[in-house]
Amino acid sequence: MRSNIARIQLVSSHPEVYDPCDDSFALVDALLADRASLIDHRPSICMEIGCGSGYVITSLALLLEKECSGSYYVATDINPHATTVTRETLAAHGCFAEVVHTDIASGLEKRLARSVDVMLVNPPYVPTPDAEVGCRGIASSWAGGEDGRRVIDRILPVADDLLSDKGWLYMVTLTANNPVELCVQMRKKGYASRIVLQRSTEEESLNIIKFWRDVDTLLEANECTEVEKTENGAGLGLPHFSPFSCWNYGNRTAN
Amino acid sequence: MRLLTHNMLSSNIKGVTNGFPLGIEVEKMEEKEVEMNADFLRNMFAKVEWKALVEAAKTLGYTELPDNVEPSMLDSDEFLHRFHHALLELHLEEGALVCPETGRKFPVNKGIPNMLLHEDEIEVQVNLVFGSSGLIPHSTPKSSVVKIALGAWGGQGAAVVAPATLGRTIFMGRAGARLGRVGASRGGWGG
Numbered sequence: 086m087r088s089n090i091a092r093i094q095l096v097s098s099h100p101e102v103y104d105p106c107d108d109s110f111a112l113v114d115a116l117l118a119d120r121a122s123l124i125d126h127r128p129s130i131c132m133e134i135g136c137g138s139g140y141v142i143t144s145l146a147l148l149l150e151k152e153c154s155g156s157y158y159v160a161t162d163i164n165p166h167a168t169t170v171t172r173e174t175l176a177a178h179g180c181f182a183e184v185v186h187t188d189i190a191s192g193l194e195k196r197l198a199r200s201v202d203v204m205l206v207n208p209p210y211v212p213t214p215d216a217e218v219g220c221r222g223i224a225s226s227w228a229g230g231e232d233g234r235r236v237i238d239r240i241l242p243v244a245d246d247l248l249s250d251k252g253w254l255y256m257v258t259l260t261a262n263n264p265v266e267l268c269v270q271m272r273k274k275g276y277a278s279r280i281v282l283q284r285s286t287e288e289e290s291l292n293i294i295k296f297w298r299d300v301d302t303l304l305e306a307n308e309c310t311e312v313e314k315t316e317n318g319a320g321l322g323l324p325h326f327s328p329f330s331c332w333n334y335g336n337r338t339a340n
Numbered sequence: 341m342r343l344l345t346h347n348m349l350s351s352n353i354k355g356v357t358n359g360f361p362l363g364i365e366v367e368k369m370e371e372k373e374v375e376m377n378a379d380f381l382r383n384m385f386a387k388v389e390w391k392a393l394v395e396a397a398k399t400l401g402y403t404e405l406p407d408n409v410e411p412s413m414l415d416s417d418e419f420l421h422r423f424h425h426a427l428l429e430l431h432l433e434e435g436a437l438v439c440p441e442t443g444r445k446f447p448v449n450k451g452i453p454n455m456l457l458h459e460d461e462i463e464v465q466v467n468l469v470f471g472s473s474g475l476i477p478h479s480t481p482k483s484s485v486v487k488i489a490l491g492a493w494g495g496q497g498a499a500v501v502a503p504a505t506l507g508r509t510i511f512m513g514r515a516g517a518r519l520g521r522v523g524a525s526r527g528g529w530g531g
Contacts, residue, residue, distance in 0.1 A: 103482065106481050106482070107480060107481050108481065122360065129380065129383045129384070140433040154377055154381070155379055155380025155381075155383075157344060157380070157384070159345065163456065165454070169451045169452070171448065172451065179359065181372075181374070183341060183342060183344075184451075184452050185345070185452065185453055185455060186453065186454040186455065186456060187352075187454075187455035187456055188455075188456060188457075191456075191457070192349050192350065192351070192352040192446075192453075192455035193348055193349060194457075195350045195351070195359070195360065196347065196349065196350055196360065196387075196389075197348050200387060208363030210482065211482050211483050213425060226482065227482040227483075247367055253525040258484075259482075266429050268406045287481075288481040288483040288484050289481055289482070289483045310383070315527075330420065
């Protein structure tokens with residue numbers, strides 16, 4: 086029987102491409118755990134930013150191939166070797182995703198605005214000096230600058246532009262990236278969020294966050310902005326709610 | 341690269357206001373049969389810029405798409421098949437996409453369009469630091485990859501990147517602290 090995620094033996098590799106590791110496995114595990122909701126979600130357009138070896142986008146395509154056979158998958162990477170390796174990994178599994186060699190989603194932003202139903206991001210999250218951010222080759226898979234946030238902070242506004250009204254974003258973060266703050270930032274843009282998987286490995290403490298557009302959150306964010314405007318006449322200051330309130334725990338599920 | 345993707349790409353060059361649709365230069369194209377999904381086509385119909393698709397398909401030698409369309413045509417099987425073929429089965433494998441405003445070419449190799457801008461391709465100095473990827477074993481978590489790379493840099497890269505001074509010096513301290521921590525818990529990364 087065909088496995089419904091990518092098989093590690095079939096994942097292509099290159100010395101300049103980050104091989105699937107704990108972070109990639111954690112993201113795919115989070116997708117597996119959310120498989121039933123993903124199938125109900127019936128995404129038309131799925132996108133991965135920073136596809137690396139192609140392990141994650143291939144896994145998503147395999148996970149949904151039976152129930153959502155007509156989805157369109159796009160994967161981008163700034164590293165040219167990664168785009169080639171991703172294409173090989175997809176081909177080895179008999180899947181197709183469009184692979185685009187670009188920085189985040191440059192070139193796709195205009196036409197894919199408000200169109201992406203599922204977005205996956207395993208960003209370069211490792212705290213490094215800012216000077217390392219933007220280097221080519223394998224370094225682009227890890228160099229995250231201060232707090233590991235330099236690239237994440239560039240990706241999130243793009244994700245906000247691209248995600249459809251029912252869009253979901255799954256993102257890998259380290260505890261060092263301050264996931265709570267990320268949730269608060271996204272909440273201001275109308276996203277509910279939940280840490281769907283936490284995993285501590287010998288090297289790092291991983292959090293997979295799922296963000297989704299949420300009408301109540303958007304209304305609350307707008308009210309919050311209004312209150313702040315009338316209170317101090319300036320833009321957004323510190324949030325008026327506990328940072329932990331951004332985690333949508335409990336029985337509520339993503340719509 | 342499918343024509344659906346061509347339909348979703350536009351020129352990302354700074355200052356370009358009318359970057360869509362990109363022209364197509366064909367060196368090699370392929371046809372790959374895939375199963376048709378009418379629901380997907382109906383979903384995509386609203387997103388696709390029809391004129392751009394018709395022109396792109398013609399460039400790849402497929403002239404069966406009608407110039408004008410309306411949503412009611414989605415009820416026709418024949419139309420769906422043509423739409424499906426143009427959108428998903430015609431692939432540009434080798435060639436280029438051309439910015440309609442500046443004429444800048446974005447190469448397409450092995451079916452992968454390269455939308456990276458020239459300015460983003462200048463990172464030579466930093467590459468010297470991390471260039472020794474042979475030192476990095478496979479299946480290593482991102483965090484440790486950095487630590488190994490930093491170790492390599494601290495040991496042998498310092499002379500190479502001597503011009504990058506102050507920030508690097510501070511970095512050495514941080515890296516040293518991290519390496520020390522790793523060394524304590526893992527018995528060192530030297531070998």
